[in-house]
Amino acid sequence: MLLVGREMSDFGASYRSGQWQVPRQMKAWQMFGAGMENLGRDGQPVVIPVPEPGPNELLARVDAAGLCFSDVKILKLGPAHPRLHGRDLANDPIVPGHEAALTIAKVGADLTDEFTSGDRFVVQADVFYQGVNLAFGYMLPGALEQYVLLGDELLRGDEGLYVIPVQSQTGYAETALSEPWACVVHAYRTDFRRQLEPGGVTWIIADNEAGDFALGALTEAERGPATILVTSGPGPLLEELQAAAEKWGAALEEVSLASGAAVAEIKGREAADGFNDIILLGRPQAELIEASAAALGRNGALVLVAEEPLAGPVEIDLGRIHYDYIRYLGCRGPDISEAYTASRNPQLAPAGNALIVGGAGPMGQMHVQLALESTEGPQVVVATDISPERLATLREQFGPVAVDKDKQLVCLNPQELGEDAFDHRLREIAPDGFDDVVVLVPVPALALQSVQYIAPGGVINFFAGMPRGTMAQVDLSPIALDNVRFTGTSGSRIHDLEATLRMTEAGELSPNRSVGAIGGIEAAHEGMKAVQEGAVPGKIIIYPQIEGLPLTRLDELHEALPQVAAKLGPGSMWTNEAELALLGSFLE
Secondary structure, eight states, X not given: OOOOSSOHHHHHHHHHHTOOOOOSEEEEOOBOSSSGGGBSBTTBOEEEEXXXXXXXXXXXXXXXXXXXXXHHHHHHHGGGSGGGTTOOTTTSOBOOOOEEEEEEEEEOGGGTTTOOTTOEXXXXXXXXXXXXXXXXXXXXXXXXXXXXXXXXXXHSBTTBOOEEEOOTTSOHHHHHTHHHHHHHHHHTTOOOOSSSXXXXXXXXXXXXXXXXXXXXXXXXXXXXXXXXXXXXXXXHHHHHHHHHHHHXXXXXXXXXXXXXXXXXXXXXXXXXXXXXXXXXXXXXXXXXXXXXXXXXXXXXXXXXXXXXXXSSOEEEEHHHHHHSOOEEEXXXXXXXXXXXXXXXXXXXXXXXXXXXXXXXXXXXXXHHHHHHHOTTSOSEEEEXXXXXXXXXXXXXXXXXXXXXXXXXXXXXXXXXXXHHHHHHHHHHHOTTOEEEEEEOSOOHHHHHHHHTTEEEEXXXXXXXXXXXXXXXXXXXXXXHHSOOEEEOOOSOOHHHHHHHHHHHHXXXXXXXXXXXXXXXXXXXXXXXXXXXXXXXXXEEEEETTOOSOOOEEGGGHHHHOHHHHTTXXXXXXXXXXXXXXXHHHHOO
């Protein structure tokens, strides 16, 4: 409905204040099973009653919702998705959407001293309640509906509030996009510990020809593992372990290991939840390395200490690096501590070279933008993608940013170049390799191809969410010989979202650059298809309060909504002014 008889600024003030009449019914994209055909009914959202908040609940208006490839994964897997815990969707549907900008519409009677109608929030989607992961947009109702109820899980979760306050002038799209942006920020904030896991279980395994090794700075920690296992440890190292175990009050046990196949048995006996650190000394066989990696628990470290190349490639689980935060570290030795202490922090190397594989996709664009806008980031950023259209959009959007920051942005299409020319160009740009390689394409072959381009001391981040059990043959020798590090992250934490939101509100980050298309509540179905097919070069933002607006790319706005297009920024960039014009055009 067109806004008549009021100035847009008056509308904006009224809308943002939360002085909004809540209807009795609303549209919601309930999901009844796996597959696009089970999102809503007949390709349309369902109409359901707007819930009334209880005494300790809040009713929030959903102002903007970003669509994510993670939403597509839920649709593909349905109840088999690990975060849905086998839920009976046919009888107990969920509402997806975890990138949300909310305004409080109603406050429960017992919360009036803490919250007020009109308060604005962004949701930290990774919710833990009573020790269980009940993520927003997964087990908890998400943002692809016009109103959402906020209860104990979000307001009184294990980490407190899972909704972060937002300033009144912050745009709705940039608020919702703070959630995926926080995942990107998290990737460069999550450093690995520099010591053996305090209170954990460490296992040190040496081959029969291993030389002399020392724990070095690892013994300086005030706290150490609760249990230390050692297999075939050289005499001096064993004496050092005995002294360290006494200092830490740790149990020290020598264990024999006939073959790699016995690792799982020892894990079951000594570390039911997995080892925190497994340190392999010398040139272990692939079977032992593979079994050791499988025996690690969440946040575990596989440490390779060797002076010579390993015997051959090793099969590793790429999915566990991403989802379970498994780290691969190493050094030449004899000082084992160098694997931990000399390993670079996760921040992009200052004045270095960064290779972003899949850099023209929605999340890839964020990594490219962060690399270019960072004052201490890389000097050269190479983004690869097989879509000419997406690469063209990337150049248009971020070429000026690179010039402004006195950096170099190189966009390469490996499909167009061909394998040999692509390889030649990468080695021409970074003869010694790339300091940072970020993999955003969930294709094992591309992930493996990327490993060969890491520079000594470099970091490869498997950011793409490949399922656990995605195995790949990798030469791990550079981890020990060149101090290369394999890492990966999934999601974000509350402090990451807070930091991202503050960066946005301080003008240090421009999430609106990520927007590629917009739509009203009904457009979410088509939007999900577009995400699945990679049809939009950027993020898709759904405005649930708007009805009747189909999925519309920003480069189509000049024809579809000229009054909104007039408020776009350079390069058809989405702006808060364009957003307010859009809302004002449809809402009364």
